[in-house]
Amino acid sequence: MTSSASSQTQGNAQKPWRSTAVVHTATVFEDRFWAPRLRAVREHTLPAIYEQMRNDGHFDAFQEWRKAGTRPIPYVFWESDMSKWIEAASYSLATHPDTNLEALVERAITFLVDLQQPDGYLNLWFTRVEPEKRWTNLRDFHELYCAGHLIEAAVAHFQATGKRVLLDAALRYADYIATVFGVEEGKRHGYCGHEEIELALVKLYRATGEARYLHLSQYFIEERGKRPHYFDEEARARGEDPADFWARTYEYNQSHLPVREQEEIVGHAVRAMYLLCAVADLAYELEDVGLQRVCERLWQHLTSKRLYITGGLGPFPGNEGFTTDYDLPNLSAYAETCAAIGLVFWNHRMLLLDADHRYADLLEQALYNGVLSGLSLDGTDFFYVNPLESQGTHRRQPWYKCPCCPPNLARLLSSLGGYMYSVNDTDILVHLYAQSTSTLTLASHTVVLSQKTNYPWDGTIEIEVKPEEPVEFGLDLRIPGWCKAAHLLVAGEEAPLDLHKGYARISRLWRSGDSIVLRLDMPIERVYAHPAVQADIGKVALRRGPLIYCLETADNAVPLHQISLPDKATLESYFDPALLGGMVLIRGQAHVLETGDWLETLYRTTPPITRTHILTALPYYAWGNREAGEMRVWIHTYARKRL
């Protein structure tokens, strides 16, 4: 039995505990939670995104651009959606070969590769539409952002298929970019307004072993925010006043200060996450403690003052990002799906840098809540914005004019197998729990791990260990921060938890067929927000295991703001096999304000009275999959007895 608080304190004082990511193809999901979702992504989401891109002119809107535009006006960063889709489809092809999907991927790749210019430049807008504006507005035009997504797609496609056509184009483009940007005299000292290429170049370095790509990434990170400010000079060169920047502050794109001097998480949330992914990657590859400290500082600021309980982030639509500390409105929450996805990407990198359960906890919190809410259960409709309260009008859409979120969901979920474990020379670290079979390599030994569990509905996980031959290693099981009591059985015997940064380590000679059982207590918990969060005063949220719950009109046929949950009300969980594929719901006796005795009165001196209401809550990720209605995560706690 353990308290996660003590392990956290213990963890902070310890050395970084590094490990390496495992390829997503190592894991096959066999559960009732992820396996159907991932199948929906393969069978519905990936074809639907391609069809939507084709319909709205992603492939041909630019062909006729110079003639009178009859097509919708495209975005300057449109090909980034194609790249993200190619990346997602490549992950899927690696685990589930599909000739139809492969043909679509080939077509999209041909479209992109045909854009490449003799010098290696490869961009849709600035080739077909405004070639004279190449590299003239890095602040706003997403040129290097698009290059980053192209590189990520190229690496994924090469690793999935062994085909080099997109990779070779990306390499030529990256080599060309390296001739344009850098600290050297005669090069542009710029960097992108929307971070992305920095993390992509690290991927390219890892895929090719070519250190020049790592150094180019390092250049982009180190140059960011230096004075004189590149975006000022660039604006003047365009004949503009830098003060006219529409976002008014370079916090918007995290170039207000050099990266190493940044103390707070600010600006556009997706940009902040992609930046920090690259900072964590560079900290890892260069063993740069200074960059690791930047990540740790901003992580602390985010999680203590600027994060929704769903793992959503960036409350404000105006900058698609952060505002001030504790500003976490529920109804107007922006919390873009891509930002929660970026949080998963970043925390995965933090976890590899230093296996502290807090990073895996946050990864899991975002994944099961703020990310998964972005996708309908059937895989065809998407949320761009993920509020924690709705009056019934917020619905998922099959597509968006700016469709960044759908392919981002597809690429994360299609590669989910890569998030379960990581390894180092001596240990296998278990970060996530799901019924699955994984084939891992540990210091040249092959070890198959099978998880049998009904997670996240139940906290019991049995792990069978099957090494090729008996081998000694440490198996490290994450004890989630939400779990206040965990029990471990090794070979049928209760074993003490040997905790290291929130991971229970079992070191022994493992033989095929050895198994352990981990029991994570998973009671329903009431969660309260810091009193500085105005939106959540006098309210409570419900959590069970990694899942945040919410109320929906479909289960609660009264106005949701009139429901109150007394502190002492008993709550129970139960599995409803018929609801939306089966899920654990929470039920309890609450109150609802009586309105029948108010008649035409707007104000009165007699307090309102209440009647009993049996409250039913479902996991937040599943909301909005039935008829339109209200939703709320934070439930009032005021209680008033019937007079």
Ligand SMILES: [Zn+2]
């Ligand atoms: Zn998005």
